[in-house]
Ligand code: CP
């Protein structure tokens with residue numbers, strides 16, 4: 140099902156136009172480290188901006204609101220989607236990207252994050268960073284005088300989930316009141332989905348094997364937001380319980396980047412957590428299947444599901460571009 144071009148930027152969080160403008164303005168110069176850091180109004184403004192940018196690009200408009208701006212991209216881990224979508228995104232907005240391998244920076248020889256942040260702030264207009272320890276991103280943002288965007292840490296993946304919220308909104312016309320089931324590892328994706336769902340009043344049910352559930356600190360953050368928005372956060376070790384009546388079924392790899400040595404142990408621990416046709420049958424008949432990619436067919440997801448009619452994984456990948464253009468535009472504009 141193709142997204143109709145005429146799709147109107149609707150009422151994702153009940154934002155009045157003046158509220159939307161205020162939220163957009165409040166984002167200038169801000170970091171995007173965690174969905175938990177932005178208000179529902181700010182996230183809704185980002186989703187609306189992403190949708191507008193998507194439609195403008197599709198209709199052939201080529202404004203360059205970030206002309207002359209440069210984004211530094213630090214990647215301590217591999218990437219296909221994040222690297223390409225950020226680089227294309229800043230280019231489409233009129234700016235340019237510089238790819239920075241930490242091993243080639245003085246960072247790799249012991250220069251501190253604080254010094255690196257202060258130096259890069261004198262050259263660049265924004266920094267996107269993908270690394271292991273979330274605290275490194277927080278440290279970078281603390282010292283940088285320019286916006287810092289989290290392109291994935293072991294704890295969170297906010298850019299992915301912003302794109303996913305856009306995808307769900309496009310497919311379902313709303314976020315509030317939906318049920319999203321996450322089946323698998325309580326990892327960075329589970330964390331950002333908990334944060335994102337809670338901000339928009341969406342029920343998030345996470346099913347993980349014992350010992351592989353989400354970080355209690357993240358669950359507490361999500362529950363604090365959920366108390367405001369009416370979202371429900373539930374944790375279980377039963378995939379069927381999580382998926383029952385879900386509008387969205389989401390999964391991710393069982394061994395994330397940095398966990399390669401645990402792969403065999405994890406393959407055993409996650410047996411029974413594959414999203415297959417039988418599990419999908421417990422969700423609503425119109426449920427969509429989501430995966431941030433890269434995927435391991437035959438492990439966390441069966442081929443018939445990820446390559447089947449309920450799968451929206453290619454829309455998710457495309458929406459990385461539009462969502463991240465919105466984040467760059469809102470945080471890096473003059
Ligand atoms: N989903 C995602 O972030 O993909 P990459 O690792 O390819 O960037």
Ligand code: NVA
Pocket residue numbers: 291326327328391392394395396431432433
């Ligand atoms: N959980 C995965 C997500 C990849 C986009 C990882 O961190 O490797």
